[in-house]
Amino acid sequence: MNSVTPSGNAAAFVHRYAGLAGRLPGASIPEIRKLREAAAETLVAGGLPSRRVEAWRYTDLTPMLRAEFREALTAVDEAVELPAKRAERRAVFVDGRFRADLSDLDGLVAGSLAEVIETVAGRLNSIASASQPMVTLNTLLFEDGLVLEVPEGTDAGRLELLSVASGETASTLHPRHLIRLGRGAQLVLLETALSATGARHLHNPVFEIEVAEEARITHVRVQREAESAYHLAHLGVRVAEGGVYDGFVLNAGGRISRSETHLALNGPNATAHLNGAQLVAEGQLADTTTALDHAAPNCASRQTVKTVLAGRSRGVFQGKILVRREAQKTDGYQMNQALLLSEEAEIDSKPQLEIYADDVKCSHGATAGALDENSLFYLRSRGIPAGEARAMLVRAFLQEAVEIVEDEPAREALEEAVSAWWAQHGEAA
Amino acid sequence: MLRIENLTAEVEGKPILKGVTLEIPDGEVHAIMGPNGAGKSTLSYALSGREGYEITGGSVLLNGQDLLEMEPEERAAAGLFLAFQYPVELPGVGNANFLRTALNAIRRTRGEAEVDAMQFLKLARARMKELSMPEDMLKRGVNVGFSGGEKKRNEILQMALLQPKIAILDETDSGLDIDALKIVADGVNAMRGPAFSALVITHYQRLLNHIVPDRVHVLADGRIVASGGPELAQRLEAEGYAGVLEEAA
Incomplete structure (x- = not known):
């Protein structure tokens, strides 16, 4: 790539790759080198998506593309302050890189991607598709990530995955997390993405998650990054017969945040939960995009996504459900609801059902509205001050999504994030 | 003592209350009866400060x-309680959490100590028993799935806890068997005493057999057109509104 002068809107990233290529993990592995070169070519040829691309119609990346970031892999803040533990085991990434000194993976088959890159080279982009823009960008620059195997029949319990962006001028972080659950295995993965300072950064994580027969993963993502941050996540998930992916994504930070999940139910009787909530205030945009592929019969999918918008803010929900011809007896449910606390807030909602099987049960719905005046008056007539009454109703609106999360520490993490958000933005709302 | 003087109010620019004057001394229960459209619900909302009910005159x-200067929550703290004709369902707001938040909000403004979850449960359970309410109603969303x-019993429970x-x-009698x-009436009667007064708005006399009022007023076309003792309610039940209204006219 060094010979090419990059152009187009992703030039800065390609240029950065050219400078870093020899230092990124897997630099000496031809297979990985090839993946990265291909990603560079894709970005040079097509760039990162503009709003002309249908899937990115509502989420304009221009501010991120115009922003300047510090070079990756430079010195990081060693003394970063971490939040209290929510699980006994935790994997900590600071500025995209695994910190063994801060992590505790006792008893788990887990470690840093950079360290075991040779053994997992063949798995990269096997679940997440290289044609997805955020996967392409991550492929170009991934510097580390969590590699986790939960062996057949074992319950790995709860693991916290903590990602912290530190420093005054933060960089771009592109972690690649590879997670595999063997037959009948179980895991609760509680992920938190934070910024140690208010500095701008780009966090572009890609997950590749494989759930084998009868295995079950609960994956709760709590994104609470700085208001100047860009968070562009891509989750590739594959679920085999009888397996369960129980996911929840909270977007509660960042100037632009998008969490995009592509999940395939590949075996019969598999289940997917793609729930979530988004909290946006002045100047922010949050986007939950999902593509759910029902590729086998007798599978169930559930999706409840709630968005609360304050000030001049934008919310996006795009939910595609594909039910293939062979996916008979599919049971699908999708609901997305937006609560607009300001007249200047905007929600774009695009449910998209494509059904080719003839014996299925699929329902979906979307609502958008302001706080109910009747409810507000009822609470106030009982002596509850207006601000507190509004907070109760906002929390109640989110509750329907949050209460689906069964894992208590995960639910607490979500509730705490909601409270923190309201404490910061509720007054203005 | 609640003193309403020459109160006028509009809804969407339309005058509904056209000069209501009424005094309810401490310890008394008054009833307001009247035909549909007389302004009964408007009076209750105007008193409790609901948006959209514009006061155009009176005090x-x-x-x-001065209640009219206050926000709805301030009126509640001052001791006013409205039992809604159509209590609102609040999915996602637990009934216990709602009741305790309301109780503590009011206690705070009265300078009383807040009650913790345990103290609250004890209080609520005792009141609920009196109202024959199953305990699981505390765990459910406010009025969600309630018959x-x-x-209505939940309204009376709130009244009993907030001590207005x-x-x-x-x-309050609409839709009740x-x-x-009887349970609702017993709940109200249990509150009666020198420091409590009530304004019972009803279309029928039935409720007044159980909550016997000290005074009965007839509201028609936004004004009190007749007042009397409990026997006035019986007369209305027997003769209908027409006769009383004609006499007043």
Whole structure:
């Protein structure tokens, strides 16, 4: 790539790759080198998506593309302050890189991607598709990530995955997390993405998650990054017969945040939960995009996504459900609801059902509205001050999504994030 | 003492209350009866400060405090309680959390110590027993999935916990069977005493057999057109509104 002068809107990233290529993990592995070169070519040829691309119609990346970031892999803040533990085991990434000194993976088959890159080279982009823009960008620059195997029949319990962006001028972080659950295995993965300072950064994580027969993963993502941050996540998930992916994504930070999940139910009787909530205030945009592929019969999918918008803010929900011809007896449910606390807030909602099987049960719905005046008056007539009454109703609106999360520490993490958000933005709302 | 003087109010620019004057001394229960469209619900909302009910004139004083200057929550703290004709369902707001938040909000403004979850449960359970309410109603969302009777009992439970100085019961009897009506009436009667007064708004006399009022007023076309003792309610039940209204005209 060094010979090419990059152009187009992703030039800065390609240029950065050219400078870093020899230092990124897997630099000496031809297979990985090839993946990265291909990603560079894709970005040079097509760039990162503009709003002309249908899937990115509502989420304009221009501010991120115009922003300047510090070079990756430079010195990081060693003394970063971490939040209290929510699980006994935790994997900590600071500025995209695994910190063994801060992590505790006792008893788990887990470690840093950079360290075991040779053994997992063949798995990269096997679940997440290289044609997805955020996967392409991550492929170009991934510097580390969590590699986790939960062996057949074992319950790995709860693991916290903590990602912290530190420093005054933060960089771009592109972690690649590879997670595999063997037959009948179980895991609760509680992920938190934070910024140690208010500095701008780009966090572009890609997950590749494989759930084998009868295995079950609960994956709760709590994104609470700085208001100047860009968070562009891509989750590739594959679920085999009888397996369960129980996911929840909270977007509660960042100037632009998008969490995009592509999940395939590949075996019969598999289940997917793609729930979530988004909290946006002045100047922010949050986007939950999902593509759910029902590729086998007798599978169930559930999706409840709630968005609360304050000030001049934008919310996006795009939910595609594909039910293939062979996916008979599919049971699908999708609901997305937006609560607009300001007249200047905007929600774009695009449910998209494509059904080719003839014996299925699929329902979906979307609502958008302001706080109910009747409810507000009822609470106030009982002596509850207006601000507190509004907070109760906002929390109640989110509750329907949050209460689906069964894992208590995960639910607490979500509730705490909601409270923190309201404490910061509720007054203005 | 609640003193309403020459109160006028509009809804969407349309005058509904056209000069209501009424005094309810401490310890008394008054009833307001009247045909549909007389302004009964407007009066209850105007008193409790609901948006969209614009006061165009007159005054309302509760023990000398000007209610009309206050926000709805301040009126509640001052001792006013409205039992809704149609209690609102609040999915996602637990009934216990709601009741305790309301109780503590009011206690705070009265300078009383807040009650913790345990103290609250003890308080609530005792009241609920009196109202024959199953305990799981505390765990459910506010009024969510409640029957008509359960919703009204929940209103009375709130009244019993918040201990208002004056309660307005807006058609609390509508949609109640006779057993539920008795429970609700017992709940109100249990509150009666020198420091509590009530304004019972109803279309029918039935409720007044169980909550016997000190005074009965007839509201028609936005004004009180007749007042009397409990016998006035019986006369209305027997003769209908027409006769009383004609006499007043």
